[in-house]
Amino acid sequence: MNILVCIKQVPDTTEVRINPETNTLIRDGVDSIINPFDTYAIEEAVRIRERVGAGKVTVISMGPPQVESALREALSVGVDEAILLSDRAFAGADTWATSLTLATALKTLEFDLVLCGKQAIDGDTAQVGPGIACHLDLPQVCYVSKVREISKEKAVVERMMEDGTEVVEVQMPAVFTVVKDINEPRLPSLKGKMKAKKAEIKTLSAADIKANVEEIGLKGSPTSVNKIFSPPRRSGGEMLEYETAPEVAKNLVGKLKEMQLF
Amino acid sequence: MNKIAPIPVESENCACVRDQAEIAEKYRELLGDESRLRAEAVSRIYFPENAAQLSGALQELAGLGEKCVLSAGRTGITGSVAPIDADAIVSLGGLNRLLAFGRDENGYYVRAEPGVSLADLAEKLACKELDNLPGASAEEQAAAREFMADEELSLWFPVDPTEMTAHVGGVVANNASGARTYRYGSTRKWVRGLRAVFADGRELFVRRGEVKAEGLSFVFKNADGSQTPCDMPAVVMPDTKCTAGYHIARDMDLIDLLVGSEGTLCAFAEVELLLTRKPESILGVLAVVDDEEKALALVENARTREAIEFEAIEYFDHDALSLLKQKKEEDGSGSHIPEIPSWDGAAVYLEIAGTEDETEEACVPLEELLDSVGSSLDDTWAAMEEGELEQQKLFRHSVPEAVNSIIGQRAAKIPGLHKIGTDMAVPDAALREVFALYRRGLAEAGLQSVVFGHIGNNHVHVNILPADLSQLAKAKELYVNWAKEVVRLGGAVAAEHGIGRLKKAMLERQYPLEILDGMRGIRKVFDPAGMLAPGVLV
Numbered sequence: 001m002n003i004l005v006c007i008k009q010v011p012d013t014t015e016v017r018i019n020p021e022t023n024t025l026i027r028d029g030v031d032s033i034i035n036p037f038d039t040y041a042i043e044e045a046v047r048i049r050e051r052v053g054a055g056k057v058t059v060i061s062m063g064p065p066q067v068e069s070a071l072r073e074a075l076s077v078g079v080d081e082a083i084l085l086s087d088r089a090f091a092g093a094d095t096w097a098t099s100l101t102l103a104t105a106l107k108t109l110e111f112d113l114v115l116c117g118k119q120a121i122d123g124d125t126a127q128v129g130p131g132i133a134c135h136l137d138l139p140q141v142c143y144v145s146k147v148r149e150i151s152k153e154k155a156v157v158e159r160m161m162e163d164g165t166e167v168v169e170v171q172m173p174a175v176f177t178v179v180k181d182i183n184e185p186r187l188p189s190l191k192g193k194m195k196a197k198k199a200e201i202k203t204l205s206a207a208d209i210k211a212n213v214e215e216i217g218l219k220g221s222p223t224s225v226n227k228i229f230s231p232p233r234r235s236g237g238e239m240l241e242y243e244t245a246p247e248v249a250k251n252l253v254g255k256l257k258e259m260q261l262f
Numbered sequence: 263m264n265k266i267a268p269i270p271v272e273s274e275n276c277a278c279v280r281d282q283a284e285i286a287e288k289y290r291e292l293l294g295d296e297s298r299l300r301a302e303a304v305s306r307i308y309f310p311e312n313a314a315q316l317s318g319a320l321q322e323l324a325g326l327g328e329k330c331v332l333s334a335g336r337t338g339i340t341g342s343v344a345p346i347d348a349d350a351i352v353s354l355g356g357l358n359r360l361l362a363f364g365r366d367e368n369g370y371y372v373r374a375e376p377g378v379s380l381a382d383l384a385e386k387l388a389c390k391e392l393d394n395l396p397g398a399s400a401e402e403q404a405a406a407r408e409f410m411a412d413e414e415l416s417l418w419f420p421v422d423p424t425e426m427t428a429h430v431g432g433v434v435a436n437n438a439s440g441a442r443t444y445r446y447g448s449t450r451k452w453v454r455g456l457r458a459v460f461a462d463g464r465e466l467f468v469r470r471g472e473v474k475a476e477g478l479s480f481v482f483k484n485a486d487g488s489q490t491p492c493d494m495p496a497v498v499m500p501d502t503k504c505t506a507g508y509h510i511a512r513d514m515d516l517i518d519l520l521v522g523s524e525g526t527l528c529a530f531a532e533v534e535l536l537l538t539r540k541p542e543s544i545l546g547v548l549a550v551v552d553d554e555e556k557a558l559a560l561v562e563n564a565r566t567r568e569a570i571e572f573e574a575i576e577y578f579d580h581d582a583l584s585l586l587k588q589k590k591e592e593d594g595s596g597s598h599i600p601e602i603p604s605w606d607g608a609a610v611y612l613e614i615a616g617t618e619d620e621t622e623e624a625c626v627p628l629e630e631l632l633d634s635v636g637s638s639l640d641d642t643w644a645a646m647e648e649g650e651l652e653q654q655k656l657f658r659h660s661v662p663e664a665v666n667s668i669i670g671q672r673a674a675k676i677p678g679l680h681k682i683g684t685d686m687a688v689p690d691a692a693l694r695e696v697f698a699l700y701r702r703g704l705a706e707a708g709l710q711s712v713v714f715g716h717i718g719n720n721h722v723h724v725n726i727l728p729a730d731l732s733q734l735a736k737a738k739e740l741y742v743n744w745a746k747e748v749v750r751l752g753g754a755v756a757a758e759h760g761i762g763r764l765k766k767a768m769l770e771r772q773y774p775l776e777i778l779d780g781m782r783g784i785r786k787v788f789d790p791a792g793m794l795a796p797g798v799l800v
Contacts, residue, residue: 012649031648073647184601187653190547191639193646194625 001055001152003045004111005079006102006132007038009063009070010122034070037117041178043185045115046078048150056080058109062090062101068201075196076188082201083109089206092218095123099131101216105209106136112152114175118143129177140175141168145182268464268482276315276322277356280306292333292351297764298680299341305349311356313457313465313531319352320529320793321463329796332525334376334432337425339683340762342436342524347796352529354431360386361397361532363406370409370417370537371454373397376431376530380423383430387417387537397532416540420446422574424659434533437505437522439758441574441613441658444718446538448503448758450521455534458520458527461789465531473516480516482787492787494519495780497773502687503719504754506761506772507800508781519784524760525795527788541615543646544573545624546654549612549632550605550641554579554701557608558694560635561717564612565690569627575718576611582661582712583609589664599660600653605641610717611658621646661714665725676730682737684744685765687721688753699747700724703740709733721757745771761799769800 012031034042045057059074061067062085071082085105093101106114114136116129126142133140145165146158152172159166160179188196206213214220240255242248256262279285282303285293289307294300305328308319323330328349335355336343345351358377364370374383386392392406409415422440423433432438434456439448446452455469473480475494482490494510509518520527551557557577564575583605590599614624629639645654662683669681688696704711704726715723726741728734745755745768755768770778781800785792 033649076644187600187643188645188650189640190625190628190642190644193644194639197622 001048001052001113001150002109002111003048003055003057003113003115004106004109005038005041005045005057005059005074006114006116006128007042007059007061007070007074008035008117008120008122008128009033009061009067010035010120032066032070034073035117035120035122037119037121037178037180039117039185040180040182041115041117041176042074042077042079043183044147044178045113046186047183048113048147049078052150055112058083058111060085060102060105062086062093062098062105065203071201072196072199073188075199076192077186078192082199084201084203085205085209086203087205087207089211089213089217092221093216094221094223095125095127095131096222097216097218097220099128100135100220101206101209101211102128103132103135104211104216105204106132108209112173113150113155114138114173116175116177118177118179126177129175133175136175138173138175139170140177141170142177144176144178147176147182268458268460268466274312274314274318276319277309277311278306278319278322279309289353291336292353293345295333295336295338295341295343297339297341297344297762299344299346299763301345301348304345304351307351307353309353309356313357313459316352316354316357316459316529316531317463317465320459320461323350323352324462324791324793327791329793331795331798332431332435332529334435335379335425335427335429336432337428338432338436338760338762340756340760340764342760342762342795342798343432344763346763354429354529357431357531358382358429359396360392362395362402363392363398363409364402365405365409368454368536370405371534372419372537373455373532373534374430375532376429376434378430379426380419380428380430380433381426383419383535384426387419416542417537418540419452419535420538420540421449421452422446423449430533430535431530434521434530434535435523435525436760437509437758439503439716441576441611441716443503443716443758444575445571445573448505449535450509450518452536453517453521453533454536455532456517456520456530457532459529459531461528461791461793467532468516469534470515470517475512475514475516475519477512478510480519490787492784493780494784495777497777497780500687500749500752500754500772501689502752502754503716503721503757504687505758506754506756506765506769507778508784510781522760524762524799526785526799527794529794541573541617543616543618543621544651545614545621546645546651547612547614547628548578548609548643548654548657549637550607550609551635551637552607554608554697556635556637557610557717558697560610560631560637561693563631563634564610565718567627567631570614570624570631572612572718573615574611574613575716576658577714577717577722578609578611578658578661579713580606580608581710582714583607585664585668585712586657586660589660589667598656599664600657611654658714661712662723662725665712665727669727672727672729678731679728679734682724682726682728682734682741684724684741685721685757685759686745686748686753686755687716687719687757688748688751690720692751692753693717693720695751696720696748696753697722699744703744707733707736707740709737709740716758719757720753742767742771763797766799 012033058081060083119126143160144157145160149156310316330350331345331348333343333353355377357375362373390410422442423438457467459465478494480492590597645651673679710727726737755772
């Protein structure tokens with residue numbers, strides 16, 4: 001089974017600070033990491049390959065040359081191949097153009113399954129995985145928390161819902177986005193690290209994947225980010241403290257009525 | 263002959279809290295430390311913010327005839343700063359400025375007040391936040407500017423004591439060490455200078471090389487011109503990591519005596535620590551081997567392999583790995599312990615540092631080393647990036663945390679139950695013998711244990727987890743017997759935790775009574791009234 005995993009390199013948000021004057025992220029000196037949700041997708045892909053006993057796991061990412069370090073990190077935990085989509089024409093892409101670019105590249109590859117993390121921790125849109133499925137016209141299952149059965153023909157997976165778990169049977173090939181409950185990513189071995197250091201990373205340009213430059217990057221992006229800001233701090237709220245629970249409830253109802261919320 | 267002349271200083275009034283309700287509510291945590299020893303109350307707590315106030319506090323206490331402990335980060339686990347038998351606490355947390363950064367022919371150094379934490383020091387060096395150094399000379403300020411402008415140069419205090427919240431004053435007072443002590447030694451050799459404030463409030467700024475003993479004697483010069491000799495006992499120190507009692511050697515430097523004196527000889531108002539270049543690349547490898555025998559062979563082979571110089575060699579026995587797996591299962595998804603592969607055996611952590619090329623080149627001899635004990639690069643967990651190394655560090659520190667958590671649960675049901683944690687080191691040649699000693703004792707007594715720690719320095723911590731009070735008694739007896747054997751093997755009964763209050767019985771196993779009397783004699787010269795750290799060390 002051939003599995004493609006789409007990953008993104010993001011700033012390590014545990015280190016990110018906000019410039020209080022401009023309300024923008026201070027990225028200087030902040031390490032870049034693989035989007036944490038994508039690490040679960042990588043692990044699941046390797047586990048499926050190990051379970052099935054045959055096939056190949058390929059990671060693919062779109063970004064500048066420094067994304068290579070994220071791809072090597074993926075190679076160190078059992079991924080077989082890595083592809084970097086890097087071209088000035090890809091720059092400035094929104095989620096539509098990004099998913100279109102990735103889908104265009106995926107069309108040039110053989111695969112049975114595409115895995116993505118549920119969302120990236122920098123933009124939090126959760127749109128790229130489903131976008132890829134739409135551009136490829138493939139079935140998609142989002143928020144996968146368990147792969148029960150899988151073959152080249154079909155898969156049975158569990159999907160995490162707010163109020164429970166949905167079990168879905170899906171025809172393959174398909175696109176899954178995964179949540180962190182699906183597994184615990186393994187740690188790299190020294191052998192894996194050494195292999196990753198020496199591995200060749202294939203770089204593809206817009207021309208290599210035969211992308212229409214009018215539809216990708218900034219030109220192909222129907223949306224743009226005008227401003228990024230921290231949400232205003234919430235005020236502390238009001239504590240209703242009375243002797244008994246009925247008294248608290250009565251006063252709460254009164255307050256809600258006053259606010260015309262009840 | 264070198265003569266030490268501590269000088270009287272102009273003391274300042276020091277902030278002091280005497281209100282018992284306020285002490286009980288606001289400063290409760292100062293009444294104990296990580297050893298879990300606690301005092302019920304103290305009559306006062308001083309909060310000096312500079313050397314003059316520290317001197318003032320000690321002079322006031324001397325005038326009152328009251329005893330005190332010098333409290334810093336309170337991360338020690340032998341109870342040396344728990345104010346038991348003390349009337350007062352002198353809290354050094356307010357003396358928390360990085361004073362200077364400099365460079366001389368021996369390399370780079372920082373001068374810091376005792377309340378600067380290791381984490382703060384590491385961050386200031388990493389971020390190069392050295393533009394506001396209140397104690398720096400013009401030359402030192404220039405050195406700081408040069409360092410900040412040099413993007414290629416990274417510096418660190420390499421000793422790497424485990425607890426980053428520890429304060430540098432405590433680190434020096436306890437001669438702290440850590441995993442990288444294998445390569446860099448303990449704190450003592452990294453101390454360049456000290457500003458010591460003695461029990462009578464006089465102070466002395468001394469740099470290494472300025473005051474040396476003549477044979478086994480220092481001579482103090484008093485204000486009236488008279489001299490007080492400080493004679494030290496003729497003791498053969500263990501040829502291992504050692505924090506058992508005062509460090510004594512012929513013709514020794516005064517700094518070496520004061521470092522590791524656990525707050526019994528003086529307070530530190532300033533410490534000057536040497537720094538070294540931080541390696542460009544660090545490779546941490548946790549390697550799994552079949553059993554303890556293979557682990558010991560791996561350590562012996564690693565120590566003699568010339569192709570690689572290791573920074574750290576640490577050990578985790580089968581029981582330690584099992585305990586972590588069990589703890590992870592119990593804690594569920596909230597656990598911060600990383601996923602442990604289905605390893606069966608013991609693990610040895612090896613750390614290599616250098617340029618990126620050097621660490622990469624080390625992989626080949628490392629593979630040969632693992633091969634020599636039937637292990638492979640597959641059975642490893644490797645870390646190179648900052649985050650990965652942090653994760654490994656967390657894993658290593660999870661062992662004592664897991665032990666404390668389990669023993670805490672048991673103690674909730676059986677009051678008085680606690681773990682027995684050893685801290686003994688032996689010379690290289692006795693590594694196998696000491697492991698045989700531990701294994702024989704544990705098997706005969708039928709006690710649950712985990713063995714982990716600084717195996718490169720033949721210094722592992724045996725943590726015994728008694729199930730009940732009768733097992734606790736057995737464990738104590740075992741520990742005392744081990745101590746006797748460790749001393750026979752030329753080792754130290756306290757290698758890094760110090761003696762404090764909890765390990766005084768161990769010190770009696772280390773040295774004969776006349777040596778202990780000699781150490782008491784040293785203490786009496788520095789602190790005739792026994793005002794500092796009553797009940798600590800000797």
